[in-house]
Structure formats: C-alpha cells, structure tokens
Amino acid sequence: MHVLRSLAIILSVFSVHATVYFQEQFLDGDAWNTRWLNSKHKTDYGEWKLTAGSFYGDAEKDKGLQTSQDARFYAVSARFEPFSNEGKTLVVQFTVKHEQKIDCGGGYVKVFPSTLDQAEMHGDSQYYIMFGPDICGYSTKKVHVIFNYKGKNHLIKKEIKCKDDELTHLYTLILNPDQTYEVKIDNEKVESGTLEEDWDFLPSKKISDPEAKKPEDWDDRPKIDDADDTKPEDWDVAENIPDPDAKKPSDWEEDMDGEWEPPMIPNPEYKGEWKPRQIDNPNYKGVWVHPEIDNPEYTADSTIYKFDDIGILGLDLWQVKSGTIFDNFLITDDVKAAEQFGAETWGVTKDPEKKMKQEEEDKKRKEEDEKNKDQATEAEEEGEEEEEEEDDEEETAADIPTKEEL
Numbered sequence: 088m089h090v091l092r093s094l095a096i097i098l099s100v101f102s103v104h105a106t107v108y109f110q111e112q113f114l115d116g117d118a119w120n121t122r123w124l125n126s127k128h129k130t131d132y133g134e135w136k137l138t139a140g141s142f143y144g145d146a147e148k149d150k151g152l153q154t155s156q157d158a159r160f161y162a163v164s165a166r167f168e169p170f171s172n173e174g175k176t177l178v179v180q181f182t183v184k185h186e187q188k189i190d191c192g193g194g195y196v197k198v199f200p201s202t203l204d205q206a207e208m209h210g211d212s213q214y215y216i217m218f219g220p221d222i223c224g225y226s227t228k229k230v231h232v233i234f235n236y237k238g239k240n241h242l243i244k245k246e247i248k249c250k251d252d253e254l255t256h257l258y259t260l261i262l263n264p265d266q267t268y269e270v271k272i273d274n275e276k277v278e279s280g281t282l283e284e285d286w287d288f289l290p291s292k293k294i295s296d297p298e299a300k301k302p303e304d305w306d307d308r309p310k311i312d313d314a315d316d317t318k319p320e321d322w323d324v325a326e327n328i329p330d331p332d333a334k335k336p337s338d339w340e341e342d343m344d345g346e347w348e349p350p351m352i353p354n355p356e357y358k359g360e361w362k363p364r365q366i367d368n369p370n371y372k373g374v375w376v377h378p379e380i381d382n383p384e385y386t387a388d389s390t391i392y393k394f395d396d397i398g399i400l401g402l403d404l405w406q407v408k409s410g411t412i413f414d415n416f417l418i419t420d421d422v423k424a425a426e427q428f429g430a431e432t433w434g435v436t437k438d439p440e441k442k443m444k445q446e447e448e449d450k451k452r453k454e455e456d457e458k459n460k461d462q463a464t465e466a467e468e469e470g471e472e473e474e475e476e477e478d479d480e481e482e483t484a485a486d487i488p489t490k491e492e493l
Contacts, residue, residue: 105421109167109400112415112432113137113150123152126162126403128209133159133409140186140412142444144436149255151182151414154192154406162208164401167418169201171395177262178425179218180417182433184255187410194249194404194411195219195231198418201398208401213238215394218260220249230270230277232260234286236391241286247278255440257415257433261422266392273437274429282391289388293379301377306370316363324358327351 143149230247259271333349
C-alpha cells in the first residue's frame with residue numbers, strides 16, 4: 088500500500104505539468120501479464136520473469152522484466168492509447184540492469200505505431216523509434232538512437248557510449264518539435280544536437296557544382312623543384328659494392344666451383360636517388376575548392392520529429408547471456424516530469440542497490456578467502472602427516488639390522 092500511495096503522489100504531480108502516455112513499474116506482481124503480450128511469431132522466444140534480481144535497492148520497487156534464457160530472441164510489447172507528438176516534446180525513458188555481466192545482447196526499447204500486430208512482432212517489424220544500450224564484446228558498447236523516416240530506419244551518426252557495468256542505469260531520449268534531441272544517462276546529458284545534422288534523413292543542402300571545373304592553369308603545388316639545382320658530379324655511385332675484406336675460401340676450386348666473386352655489401356658512399364631541392368612555388372594559388380550550389384533534390388522538412396500514431400512499446404532483442412532487467416518505463420511530453428520520475432525511482436534505489444552489491448561481493452570474497460585458507464591449512468597438515476610417516480618409515484628401517492650386521 089505504501090508503494091501504491093507513493094505512486095499515486097508521483098502521478099498527481101505529473102498530471103499538473105505533463106501528459107503521461109505510458110508508465111510501467113510492475114508494482115502489481117503477475118498482473119503485468121495482462122498488459123504485456125508475448126509475440127507468437129516464433130515458437131522459441133525466450134521467457135521473461137518478474138524479479139528485482141540478485142541485488143537491488145528495494146525488493147518491490149526494483150522488480151522488472153528479466154530475460155531468463157541464454158542465447159534467445161525476446162519479443163514482448165505493451166499497448167497504450169495512441170497519440171501524436173506533433174507540436175510537442177516526446178520523452179522515452181526506462182531503466183536497464185545487466186546484472187549478468189552481459190557479453191552480447193540488446194538493452195533497448197522500440198516504439199511502434201498502434202497498427203502493429205503485437206502477436207506477430209519480430210525483428211523486421213517497422214517501428215518509429217529504437218533507443219537504448221547495445222553491447223557485444225569489446226567493440227560494441229553504444230546507445231542506439233534510430234528513427235524511422237518515410238519507411239527507412241536511420242542510425243545516428245554520432246557514437247554514444249553506454250554503461251557496461253552490472254548496476255541499474257536510467258536512459259532518456261528527448262525529441263523536441265524544433266527538431267532537436269537530447270540523450271541522457273542517469274539524468275545527465277551525454278549527447279544532443281539536431282535531427283538534420285546528426286542523421287541522414289535528407290539529402291545535403293549543398294552539392295558540388297557539376298559544371299565547375301578546376302582551371303587548367305590552376306597551380307596547386309605549394310613546392311616545386313629548384314630549376315637551378317644540379318646534381319653533384321660524384322653523386323652517382325653503385326648502391327652495392329664487393330666486400331673488400333672478403334677472401335676466397337682456401338678450399339675453393341674454380342674447376343668445380345667456378346670463378347670466385349666476393350659477396351656484395353651496401354656501399355657506404357651511396358646517397359640514393361638524387362632529387363633537386365624544393366623551393367616555394369611562385370605560382371601557387373592554393374587548394375582549389377570546388378564551388379557548391381543548392382542541391383535541387385533537397386527539400387526542407389520541419390516534421391522529421393513527428394510520429395502520428397504512437398501506441399506500442401516493445402522489447403525486441405537478442406541476448407547471448409540472459410539476466411537483463413527492464414523497469415520504470417515512461418513515455419511523456421514533459422522533460423521535468425521525466426527527470427522527477429527518474430529521481431523518484433532509479434534515483435532512490437541506486438545507492439542502496441550499489442551498497443547491496445558491494446556487500447555481496449565482499450561476502451563472496453571473504454568466503455573465497457576462507458575457503459582458500461582452509462585448503463592451504465589442509466594441504467599443510469597433509470604435508471606434515473606425510474613427513475611424519477616418512478620419519479616413521481626411516482626409524483623403522485633403521486631398527487632393522489643389515490645383512491652385514493647379521
């Protein structure tokens with residue numbers, strides 16, 4: 088009841104300033120199954136389970152959907168009342184925890200139009216937005232920000248690094264009607280810019296003038312050979328010469344071995360290919376710049392940011408090693424509301440979660456140290472017992488008279 092009361096307070100604050108299109112915290116146990124639908128497109132999708140994981144800040148608040156089977160595709164989605172973000176800011180936010188030390192797998196969400204058949208959702212289903220972390224090995228540790236524009240998916244041209252530790256992190260995408268965007272991790276900005284500059288939605292505004300050509304007399308050589316420089320008379324010498332210290336072997340027989348020739352060695356007098364010195368080119372005009380003209384194929388579009396029928400949030404991803412937990416989903420039109428929601432959820436539990444994880448690691452380390460210590464003690468005791476047995480054997484052998492003594 089306390090959790091639900093806190094949620095009610097948060098929602099009441101949001102309602103004054105923001106429109107919340109979708110929110111999911113999995114606070115009502117298995118009832119999440121009534122709101123989320125697993126895809127039936129494949130028969131071997133991985134199963135989700137509701138859990139706070141092996142370490143957490145709050146056993147109830149930190150419950151989320153966790154991937155539970157290795158080397159599987161996962162596909163589940165939730166529907167909400169369709170809306171358009173025309174003229175409004177769009178904020179997509181959620182938390183991700185890779186507590187399994189993920190080696191290769193997605194941690195992103197997809198925002199779909201309401202026309203999506205959820206039971207048939209799969210990797211090629213057309214979406215509006217794909218956003219969130221993706222990790223695979225050492226080379227891929229990035230945040231995807233992909234927008235669909237006129238039926239084609241466009242990847243951001245910038246590289247945004249994601250978090251790759253085992254703790255819960257908050258990911259936020261802000262899309263503004265002025266065609267600017269911002270990506271935040273843990274309520275801190277990590278990237279921002281404009282849609283037109285950071286994606287290839289539109290052709291370039293300018294192109295090289297196809298009619299323009301570099302003038303034939305255009306000299307773009309900053310340096311030229313000095314016409315007055317001449318090669319020294321003693322420059323040309325052989326690159327290799329016979330070794331003056333070499334001697335014909337004493338057993339060399341010309342009848343059998345042929346005429347003896349000393350081996351060749353690099354000539355210390357060799358100076359390489361002669362080239363005249365370089366001087367400044369008096370006719371140098373600089374680098375010729377191809378003039379540009381307006382691209383006739385370019386047409387400005389002030390509605391790149393707009394999606395008319397947002398209605399489904401999905402988790403459609405692959406994981407080699409399972410264990411990722413998704414939680415605290417929010418789609419709203421208010422940046423401040425998203426910041427507050429993040430602070431009231433992830434912000435409250437992140438430090439206790441980190442503390443619990445550290446305590447568990449310390450406990451495991453202590454148990455491992457004690458185990459190693461016990462093993463070392465056992466080995467030492469076994470060694471002492473072996474030494475005692477050897478001493479006993481030596482004493483027994485000493486008591487037995489030799490053949491000579493008999």
